[in-house]
Amino acid sequence: MQTTTVTYRYQRSASGLTVGAHLFGFLAIILMLVWLLHYRGGLDYDSDNSDRVFNVHPFLMFFGFIFFAGEAMMAYKTVLSAHKVQKYVHAMFHLIALCSGIFGICAVFKYHDMNNIGDMNSLHSWIGLSTFILYCLQWVLGFATFLFPRASERTAIRIVPWHMSGGRALLYLSICAALTGLTQKSTFLGVEHMLSHRELNLINFTGLSILLFGIFVDLSVALARYV
């Protein structure tokens, strides 16, 4: 009887955590769109205006990459269906994240080319690209172990904790990449006197929402075993 009570309480909290994750995820998307559309001239991958090309990068890296990766991680809690269906949704969302990440990274390389800026100099770029490469490896390993050609049950069970812990570490890595990216942009604009106090606050709130999205996704996965 005692066990049931404890389980029920965690279940309620864990649902609260996924709701919180969605709340901060959508908040971050809205704040970022307000920032890019109202303050930074909009987004367009094929534009001649390099700033509009650049703006595709933060948007796709959050909405396309981090947000979908987070949704994929929460799929085992949010998709109310058979385990097999949850697994396919998990893999599919991660694939969407992966493809968006490729386009998002291409956008910033294109921006650098258009302005003759060197690539891969900042801490943000080092963290970002390493994270993305490790993420791709994790996806391929996950696919090969759990979907096709599929490892034996024994191996799969052994790999699960590493797959989960690695995935959670990668989520935080991508959050670190996002926050260093926002900091780099806001510091640059600030020193060049191209940033109002209002825009700085908007960027900071966007960063905080991204961070809280990451924390809520992580806690909902971390505490899932108590559900």
Next chain:
Amino acid sequence: MQTTTVTYRYQRSASGLTVGAHLFGFLAIILMLVWLLHYRGGLDYDSDNSDRVFNVHPFLMFFGFIFFAGEAMMAYKTVLSAHKVQKYVHAMFHLIALCSGIFGICAVFKYHDMNNIGDMNSLHSWIGLSTFILYCLQWVLGFATFLFPRASERTAIRIVPWHMSGGRALLYLSICAALTGLTQKSTFLGVEHMLSHRELNLINFTGLSILLFGIFVDLSVALARYV
């Protein structure tokens, strides 16, 4: 028999993870000291040179705060003693981290005062101070639950997963604070043409080492339950 094999393998890996954490932790301390002493004029809280006052901040926030907090988290694996001793070491290391954090934060406020710079404007400061406040709360709650006045066994068992997941989230938050801080400093110095390519690489490698320290600490805690 099967269970024993699996347990043994995880045990080996988990020890490897704490070794990795120490490796990257010490590497980050060394790189940061080279950066601050060789490129940035050294550290001194009572100096008239505001840059030397500032330099106390990154050093204490990593070596004092993050490193000791990480050591505290790994105490249950690294301190080969009774559980009670491990618990005291855990609380003590966190207390050292907490005190260092206070001095580290004071240093940057003093630097701002000396240069008439406004406080709490950047994303780094928002993340950093929120993290530190939450960290203090977590310490007080942990102390009251597990040490004195101590909650009942039933309550303590219920709180453990939240304490652990919260602690791991706080570790990543503090890593995010450190990386946004380094990014802010290097971007500022870069735009002001006060940064050589060599120093930028040194800052980036320091940041990567801090990040890897965080990941290894987190994984060693996350996978500890399989040991």
